[in-house]
Amino acid sequence: MNRRHFAALSALTLSACLAIASCAQSPAPNAATDNTNATATADSVALTISVAASVQDAMNEIQTAYQEEAPNITITYNFGSSGSLAQQIAQGAPTDVFLSASTKWMDDLEEQGQVLADSRQDLLQNAMVLIVPQDNAEIADFEALGMDQVSRVAIGEPESVPAGGYAKEVLTSMELFDGLESKLVFGNNVRQVLSYVETGNVDVGLVYATDALVSEQVRVVATAPAATHSPIVYPIAVVQDSENAEAAQAFVDFLSTDTAIAIFEAYGFTLAE
The missing domain is CATH 3.40.190.10 (Periplasmic binding protein-like II)
Structure with a gap:
């Protein structure tokens, strides 16, 4: 083998060894980052x-x-x-x-x-309360619901809305429900009942005490006695x-x-x- 061929072969061998060493010493790219991301996910x-x-x-x-x-x-x-x-x-x-x-x-x-x-x-x-729009001064208690001035009373749908079921219990216990059936407007949830009263679409509504508390557009005129409804x-x-x-x-x-x-x-x- 002449010197030129030997030198070329030596150079190739050295390059291969360096490449192998480099691969062996280099860690897998982004291994730690990948593990961290996997853990976070x-x-x-x-x-x-x-x-x-x-x-x-x-x-x-x-x-x-x-x-x-x-x-x-x-x-x-x-x-x-x-x-x-x-x-x-x-x-x-x-x-x-x-x-x-x-x-x-x-x-x-x-x-x-x-x-x-x-x-x-x-x-x-929670508790059940009777609410009216802020500017309504005519209704002061549950008995007022029978007045001619009260044409619409909002409660939740008794079959699907718990607040409606409690409201029906309250009105039934007070012997008012049957006389109010023609005036009742049903909401799909208690917040819809609150909205009806806030906008004046109804004269009065029965909601939870907590719902009345978050609205500045209504006021509470009466709280239903605990004995008139289920807990x-x-x-x-x-x-x-x-x-x-x-x-x-x-x-x-x-x-x-x-x-x-x-x-x-x-x-x-x-x-x-």
Whole structure:
């Protein structure tokens, strides 16, 4: 072998060795970054919470507080009447947690195996009040509902809206319901009843005390005695088909912390006994 061929072969051999050494010493590109991203993705959880409309304002504020506690959790609320929400869950709508304004709808779901029974708890209590537009000075109590000046009385739909069911109980207990049937205007949820009164589309309405508290356009003229209706209790539970049951339970647990309780109480709720 002449010198020229030997030199060329030596150069090729040296280049190959350097290339192999370089590959052996270089770490897999972005391995640490990829692992970090995978962990972050795995820890990120999206929860869908179905909530009775009457708790909307408090729950929106609680969402902000919870984001500070658990920034990896994204919460999406589904507000509506408890009856409609329960039907959605029964029909398979993706839901992680259900907060109802009535034990009836939670009882139905539990009997159907749609919620985790050991996650269920009574969270809040409320009261029923009679409200009128701020400028209405004619109505001072429940007995005034029979006056000719009162032509429209708004309540929630009794069959699907818990507030409507409680309102019917109140009016029936006071022996007023039958005489008011022609005056009744039904709302799809308690916030719609509140809106009817705020806009003057009705003369008077029955809503939860907490709903009246958030509106500056209505005033409370009477509170229904507790003996005139069933206890207004808000049960909460993790839904059986939740794909994130552990995170869902953590959110439910947060609602019993001092932070959440302070928010609920600021909106007029009391803790369930």
